[in-house]
Amino acid sequence: MAAAVDLYEYQGKQLFARAGIPVSEGRVAETPAEARTAAEELGGQVVVKAQVLVGGRGKAGGIKLADSPDEAEAYASDILGMDIRGHVVRRLWLERASEIAKEYYLSITFDRGEKKPLFMLTTQGGVDIEEVAAESPEALAKLHVDPLVGFQPWQARWLCFTAAIEDVGEQKQVAAIVENLYGAFVDFDAMLCEVNPLIVTPEGEVKALDSKFTVDDNALYRHPEVGEMRDVEAADPQERLAREKDVTYVKLDGEVGILGNGAGLVMSTLDVIDQVGGRPANFCDLGGGGDAEGVVAALEVITTDPQVKAILFNIFGGITRCDEVARGILEALERMTIEHPIVVRLDGTNAEEGRRLLAEASPANLHVEETMLSAAERVVELSR
């Protein structure tokens, strides 16, 4: 399971609006025709924005200003289907164009070190916040909130004064947005709520022009509406399949398919594969369970990747029982045709029994190794 659900701009803005944070009126469109209708309904100049879970949309041509419904339709057909840094655009967000006098940055995140939510506000918005933090840290107002006390009004004032927002009208609007953003952060179990840019219009109105909203998926049971927002289509098809099977799978670029139990052990296995001269094809964590069902599902996912040449099981039993994993491997080999050489290394709970089961069955393409390092060397060799 992934740890957090990233929401699209338009979804984040829906949550912002529910929390009382001003956003522009807009519409979702999945076809050029829908984009035309949306532009007609909104009236005037509209912005056509690609909805992808990756930064740099603007530079990639994924954001366009349309003067008419015709233009909106034309831009929509350009942008839909576009590949932005590996993400295919399937949906657009059209909203009324805003005039921008100033661009600020506002966010609230989880500070893991301090174990407190952290607000950040700067008047140097619209740019990469890491740059501001690195190059002019004094311009970035940072403030922790005690989660037991919750947000207090002085914190919004402090952020405004410290970020040197001087206009009283702006201060009031920003303070209200800060308070409501904290509300959204807590109410939706967010890990991050970011507004970049938070704009001031020439008339002095403050509103959120973009949104980045990430929700803790351990808390999704409290937010079924956010669960529904979670985008299944947009992910890589294999990752999607893995998610359906409840296996954590991340595709990489190499030839060695890797399965293990526990994120740390799998990451370590990737490193070792790299150290012995191979290239990992994926990260795949069977998690704490690792029963036959899970193994079958994971193998199905991994073998859909045509680049995979050989597969390594690196299992250290704890809650996961090695005999279960062995049974899972054997069952998978019965149920599906796997031609790939498979190297298995089992240790920990019931490892001997697991090794015995594999030795008894001993399928032709299955190789048992004693240590993590030797298993890595063997699978890399077999992947060439």
Added chain:
Amino acid sequence: MAAAVDLYEYQGKQLFARAGIPVSEGRVAETPAEARTAAEELGGQVVVKAQVLVGGRGKAGGIKLADSPDEAEAYASDILGMDIRGHVVRRLWLERASEIAKEYYLSITFDRGEKKPLFMLTTQGGVDIEEVAAESPEALAKLHVDPLVGFQPWQARWLCFTAAIEDVGEQKQVAAIVENLYGAFVDFDAMLCEVNPLIVTPEGEVKALDSKFTVDDNALYRHPEVGEMRDVEAADPQERLAREKDVTYVKLDGEVGILGNGAGLVMSTLDVIDQVGGRPANFCDLGGGGDAEGVVAALEVITTDPQVKAILFNIFGGITRCDEVARGILEALERMTIEHPIVVRLDGTNAEEGRRLLAEASPANLHVEETMLSAAERVVELSR
């Protein structure tokens, strides 16, 4: 200003219902005819209950079980206008009669010593809780809530298990009521929420049969609806007048009218009057202000009490300035006809100026004394 607003049973039950605590359906009635209509609407047996802010209604005949609308009307005409321990019944609450299998007690209050809310639950409900606390403290489950963490589910379980509520169905219902009672306590800025009795019907349904609900009046600005519930009519007519004038006034039984600034000083003055052989007619605190307007208002209130024979002003200036009080006294004497002898003792901020003003005007019935003790002796003498 009084420190807290006591709500009537029916008002508390309205708030309970909003907080999700089960109560019986009922109606308010101010006339026997309304009581009949209410009984007709409710159907079946109804309980006719006097609405007064004092305990012991049942023993005083203020609660009756009516089998028919006729009976309800008859009981209503008996109870309306009844004097229950100094409180005249002006309103009735009629609700469907409940069958009672068990009576429990549940409350949440402010523990001033611990500075935390305190839950109390016992299965020995329907009786005087002080008695339970004194005679069988082991039967009374008491638990503090950390106000920063708020209510947690284990607390409701702990209360049920510790109070030895053993039926699982009851446990679940009581736990939900405990949680919702905490919600009501916080959401309405209550100082006390008490359910006595909390009943279990023969069918196993748990509900609140009575309510005692006290709201912090410093927080009334957050609860305009509770402010409206505050009963002005029911209070003593003089106390009501005082409240309108923003003076804290409590009627007592003696002959010496007392005004002072600060609750502690006034209480001390009452004690001294008693020690020198007099009887205080009232407690009257001008508060921190004590300007001419306030003094006039307070005198108006005090002199409506026909028992008052003499009046003592005991003022120690701090924020209150003695010259202001002196001006207030003189102005009041001009605006109203006060025959009572008035003893004035001024000390603290601008006391000399105050004494000078009084000496200059020197109305016939006004006597200035140097110390609190001599002033008390003088006023008692004059009250005979």
Added chain:
Amino acid sequence: MAIIVDRETRLLVQGLTGREGSFHATRNKAYGTNVVAGVTPGKGGEEVEGVPVFDTVEAAVAETGANTAMVFVPARFAADAIYEAVAAGIETVICITEGIPAHDMLRVYNHVRPRGVTLVGPNCPGVLSPGKSNVGIIPAEIFREGTVGLVSRSGTLTYQIGHELTQLGIGQSSIVGIGGDPVVGSSFVDVLERFEADPETELVVMVGEIGGAEEEKAAAFIEAEMSKPVVAYIAGFTAPPGKTMGHAGAIISGTAGTARAKKEALEAHGVRVGTNPTEVARLAAEVARAGTPG
């Protein structure tokens, strides 16, 4: 020495630009209190009688080294002001504001207490250490330097007793008004503990009233933990049960919390109790003149 406020006090006034705030802060300054800063959001850069005003407590602390805050902001904003002061590292907060919702203070108290911050009030007259510092609204002219510590739930009653002491020639180390609200930052025990530790204080006068159980707790504390003599006064012997007496601290519930119960508890723990302000002042004078027992 003295307690809570003294010559080391560097006072910041939250709500300095308000009518009440400026009036009392100016009086405190005239008394000799080191008033170093005011805070009113949006008025940063202004001055009140030569005291610079800042937008945030943090900025004020950074600029002036303030270590004590006096809160004079309206009741609806007072809890927020206390949180801000504590977050900015202020060690002592004296909250004069009255009318703060009790639930607000409940949360403030439980936040502030484990952080080791001294909170006095709300709804209190403040703290005066005669000859050193006056923070709040206590009329300093009633008091004079000396060795009697005075702690009280009530404002004007404190002045009355201080006045009587002063007339008997007895001066004070510090006068602490703890306030009468349902939730106060410092209890009798908290203040007694400080007086016990203060070398300048030789005798304590405690002024209680009906309601609650703080006087009873103080009685137990005095017997168990204090070497210095304590004389007490309790107001409210003639208060009728069940009547509201002006502030929440003065509600009697049943028999516990009555003046008589408090007096008996104190006497049972060896504390002498005067029955009126004049008598308690005389008792204090008697004890003070007899010298401090070991």
Added chain:
Amino acid sequence: MAIIVDRETRLLVQGLTGREGSFHATRNKAYGTNVVAGVTPGKGGEEVEGVPVFDTVEAAVAETGANTAMVFVPARFAADAIYEAVAAGIETVICITEGIPAHDMLRVYNHVRPRGVTLVGPNCPGVLSPGKSNVGIIPAEIFREGTVGLVSRSGTLTYQIGHELTQLGIGQSSIVGIGGDPVVGSSFVDVLERFEADPETELVVMVGEIGGAEEEKAAAFIEAEMSKPVVAYIAGFTAPPGKTMGHAGAIISGTAGTARAKKEALEAHGVRVGTNPTEVARLAAEVARAGTPG
């Protein structure tokens, strides 16, 4: 000695009657852990393998003197279970449960921390002190008694490294899995501090991974505060930036938090870093055999 759990541990299991809870508690008991009580509301009076079950933690503590709680209740109820344990006076809480919402733990952490309670986890394998006590799901058979302290964010990776150490004949004082969630009760620094103070521990192996800045903080702590040698391992050198790697602790943001950055930070503070489990075990063995430097 050892740290966190030892022969003095009197273990209470919250969620003892559940499938996972009973399985692991029984294993812990079989290892020799003093499992004194279980808590499952509504199942008070029952027994699980001879261990009495109570309705509330308070009742269990009163009856059995439990001082340590292991939390095995489902994620939705786990925060509540921790609050209950802390309210009942439990000093050490080891939370195995995974999937607890981060905001819940944020509140739990900020409540528990100032109360001086030791919280390990959530989403962690627990703590094992070989030969003394095993609280959690760590397979004890991999480890043996010795003088190396092991602390890790990752479960199975810990077993891997422990296994390699054991094969080289190196035993352990305690093995602490701190968990990989965004909010963990004990950080690397918290655990390092205890190993430094533990007379039985002579050397520490720290197993980190990409994401966050806790390894960097640990590096600074080791240089400033530790006299005992520390050997480190970091997983995730080949993890692609921006990809989610199974738990929230493994998200890379920008350059900070990468395995390389962590390795460099550790080395800059004088900590030797192995690049794979086998190498880190060899490094530890080397340091262990060279003896503890002053």
